[in-house]
Amino acid sequence: MFDILEKAVERGQELGAAYVELRGESGFIEYIQMDDLRVNALTQRIEQGVAVRVLADGAWGFVSTGDLGSLDGAVEDAFKMAKAAAPTRREPIVLSNLKAVRDVEKIKVARDPRHVPIEEKIGYMESMTKVIKGYDPRITAVTVKVRSASGKKYLVTSDGTRIQSDVMLVWSYPWVTGKEGDRLSAARHEEASTTRGWEYMEDFATPEFMGEEVARRVNLQLGGVTPKAGTFPCVIGPRVVGTLAHEALGHLAEADLTVNSAFNGKLGEVVASEGVSMIDDGTIPGNVGTTRYDDEGVPASRVKLIKDSVLTGLLTNREYAAKLGLPASGNARAESYLHPPIIRMRSTFFETGDWSHDELFEGIDFGYYCLDMRGGQAQMNASFQVGIQEAYEIVDGEVGKPVTDLSISGIATDSLFKIEGISRDEFAFGAGRCGKGQEAFISDGGPNMRFLAGGITFGGQG
């Protein structure tokens, strides 16, 4: 693969491009979906393709193709596209300097999912379905999805970078429906690893663990009370805090979005309550989102987005690093060869504080404890929303009844100042996917955090 990519890079250089980047991929990808024990999809594929990105006269040209035999043509097309766009630009795009890297990144797994028999994967899904069905007779429908990938990707640039990396994914996702009378409810759970093989499904995301996590939530929702609408003091648990980190601030700290957001120009300013610190880290071993290099060949790094309440960093790619005079943080990621790399998060989290667990709940006459989420979304005016699928009332400082579906929202520029207390307890990261036009596997987390009334709005029904 390297040889054909390098030859195509040379063709771009001959044309006069300022920068030429080729990303090749080849690998095995599998998707299985089981609905109520029926295998609804079982697709294996070997996919290969190349992404060509050319910077010429200060504009980008991008071509993706599965035809590895015509890469010179793809480079020429990308060059022409950049040339077509360039005359419209007021300022040419330039890239930050980068020391060329030559490396091979290996991922060692005990059981490559490519070689795990299909029967065993189907057995895993059948076991999970049985665990879920056996948890509560009110469970009426169970869908289990499993994805896996095993392959290689290659990066060759005109700056001299040449990186070969292993690609690995195992992903498990049950979606469960429960019914009692006219009342229907649903919950889902998601776990993934990009550094381990099928053994992850045997020692962590087991059928028993996945099944009980999701079935328990359906059970809680069927017996839950209707949430109130309005703003209340609340304690937000690690899986939701992680989503807040990702949605409420993380996206606004992606430099391509920051420039058009409510956080524009706020570097160095206080943006959160005292004691709040938040990080995006591409270097945590084993976490989803961790890789040695990003898809531009920039080494992964740890970015302190908020340090002691002050906005101290942004997530960049080489283009925005040059534009804003910041370091390239290694956040350029592409879903596949079908897309150019854009700025994405890796592991995004709030740091621990000094409150005990009990202190977080003390003095709350009425509020909510939000423990698990079902998706979230951010907007440039700092508005965020997170769907909640596991929550409880807090009454007189005690955790009370479970609550059915609700969502929470806020304006990050206000809400971050309403953080009243942060737990000192360690937390586990959650794995998830982000959809900023392309899918990216990410992780997030944080300790339990208490918000004052006015920080979070509850979109309840009552």
Place this chain on the structure above:
Amino acid sequence: MDENNLLELSGYIVEKGRRLGASDVEVLSRSSSDVDVVIESGEISGVENRLSDGIAIRLYIGKRMGSAFTNIPTTEAADEAIAMALASAKVTTEDPDWVALPEPREYPSIEGLWNDDIAKCEPAKAVEIAGEFMKRATEAEEGLIAAYGGSGVSLYHTAFASSSGISHSERGNVAYAYLGAIAQIEQGVTPMVMAFDIKRHMDLDLEAAVDDIAGLLRVCKNTVEGKSGEHTVVMHPWAYGQILSYTLFQAVRGDNVARGKSKLEGRIGETIAPDNVTIVDDGTIPTGINTSFADDEGVPRRRTPIIEEGVLESFLWDTYWGNKTGEESTGNARRSMRQGLVEIGRTNTVVEPGKRGIRDIVSEIDHGYLIRNVQGAHSSNPESGDFSVVGNPAVLIEDGEMVGAVHGLMVSGNAFDLLGKCVEVAKDPIALQGLIGPEIIFEGVNVIARG
């Protein structure tokens, strides 16, 4: 590859699959080329071209199903994919409910899915459209920042062949331009206002899109406070389209009905909305973006009323779930090429227009909200229909005037109850991707303001 080459390859796979032991084989092949000009932070950052081929195979050995995908449109790659699909079918579980692949049927007559001007559009022309769109919008409203957007064309060629005798190919293309704009304000930035035009010819109506985006952004520059309570809410199709997409439209999927996942199970013929609500799934409208002759199983597209004057008329079906429940496929099979999953999907959702223009309707609202778009519809509960979203942009209407944007305004409720609160449908349909409908006015909707 064009559709004729794809059909030839698809036919080869059907024949080879049968020869190697499959009892039934179907192949969907698709080749696409997308040119997309990218606008980022008020400038065109570049042009992207995605060339993609995909061959999706689904085959059966008796009642055991296997599927495979390849992005390499050659007989050698097809042979490998057939072998993978056969290997899967040999080890998977038997599905006693599987009956048969669909039989050949006559396709509807639809004009205008392919346009030569779109097919010949060069990247430079797409750059010109994006530049013009951005320039006009920036000139139309002071302080307007074209935060992101683009323009481009999308061309696709499709072929379908099966061992039940279907052999069909078609092609289509669209041109589009879109823009997301903001403006700096004292509190930070306005909500993002989006507008776009998408057509099956090159005459995009940039003027209407610019008027739309500039007019709403002008209102959004003023920040106002909302008021919690039950209020009149005007929903743009962007907003109700998203909410219904994750709730009502999930509940009318035949597979969800059959699996006990739908609140509408057993309610065909019942009144579930006021008589001003008519919603149709129509895969045959010439201007529809999701229009085609055949669905992803080769079944003819059709017009299927879902709600007619408030009465639940039909669910949507594909072949498998139709066979299982004794219903006929409504031509709504949608195949995720790479995953091999065949699901029931909507085509073009058409909301029947009402009689009055939106300006006249808004002019009579003393206190209410226009919800142009929402955040978080995907976190709704598709089974219960409960939703809880942020309106963004959400605009306060007072004394018949749109007075300013409310930041962080939540709207919550149950989608099935929301239908009952529809008091009027405006008269001018707005064509979005997969949804054609005017604004809908709901009364007594739960609105939650911050603070």
